[in-house]
Amino acid sequence: MPLPLLLFDCDGTLVDSEPLLAEEMSIGLNSVGLPFSPSDYLGEFRGSRFRNIVARLQASHGEVGIDQLNSMETTMRANLTKRLAQELTTIPGAKEALQQLSAYPSAVVSNGPEAKIRTALQATGLDSYFAERLFSGYTANCWKPEPCLHLYAASIMGFNPAHCIAIDDALVGVRAALEAGMKVIHLNRFPDAETTPENAIMISNMFQLPAVVRQLSQEVSPSTEPYYSEGK
Template sequence: MARPLCLLFDCDGTLVDSEPLLAAEMAVSLSAAGLPFRAEDYMGDFRGARFRNIVATLEAQHGQVDPDHLEVLEASMRANLNRRLATDLTPIAGATEALAALSHYPMGVVSNGPENKVRTSLATVGLTEVFGNRLFSGYTANCWKPDPCLYLHAASIMGFAAEDCIAIDDAIVGVNAALAAGMTVVHLNRFADAEETPEGAHMITSMFQLPTVISRLQKDRDRHAMLSSG
């Protein structure tokens, strides 16, 4: 039997339903900075993107914002968001159950968000012990999805080659990052009527489906290993 695959989970929108909270706080802060932005803009166009990349896109449309002013607003936004994450956050439906069913696999979290935000999110929904310190933040690694470097960084620290990892991500930027890294990718497509799963990724529409998909992928891998050794 082949070595168990390493499972690398995105956080926002995959494990925790934080995106509506993030979008609301982002709308307040960006609009205050003179960059018109609605919560639905995040959910429609920027889901999973790095905050500073969103700012750059808006500045190209509406003009530059004083960097010092923006830095203060971002700090305030993140503080407000962390307070809301600690009280209002809920897990994505089926995520807790999927993680319990997959507990025999090595698992990590790979997020474009700051590490303290990831830790707050996991603690609020009771998932801290599932992942321990196996948290990989773009702000810690200094690289962000859709660049494959963040997923490759996580795989390396976990002790796995990219081809031995399965990335589970809901955002297209994350799916594309993991595909570019050479990983097997499961796209949690919760908006299947409006969003297309990139070619090469396996689509699920609910985290309840994940254990079955992982089991099938592991069996395919074991079968291939047996044929190769025979």
């Protein structure tokens, strides 16, 4: 039986980049007068597109000039890239899960820029599992929580959404994949603060992932015909 496509989120699912990202966001946003703390990202905004966070903050604290925002974001991302290359680690159990699931077709689906995804995977040695199968919201021009990024990745990989399993730690990604019509596994590392949405399957750590994927694989049976969405 053909195996389903596994679509992995990156930040917080494969690599422990979110604390670094939250710190650099806080430094950058505060430098342009937008109050923001690392706990804000790790709480309310985890997994969200950066410009959506900026828009929310500007609505509460006032507009910032576009040139100033662009300069701040460039500096923030450059500093983050350096820290990812030097400090980044994998989420516990992620490498072991990828090793056990290596027979499955897989890809990374992330709201982050492709360069950031590549840096994170290379820094942690996970790049060999995915090669060029990286799908960024900035490349597809659509971001979670909209379903279009997952649908874009599935279409390029030649899979029907119903024959995909998405793995994500952030609620924006879980909801996006559910709306795309995929099976969804929620890596809920903060069960006291987050509730797994209905129809998603919760795991508390990545060591649990292979068994759940194998169980779901019995329910998700790809046809032998490739799938392409309209307009792709």
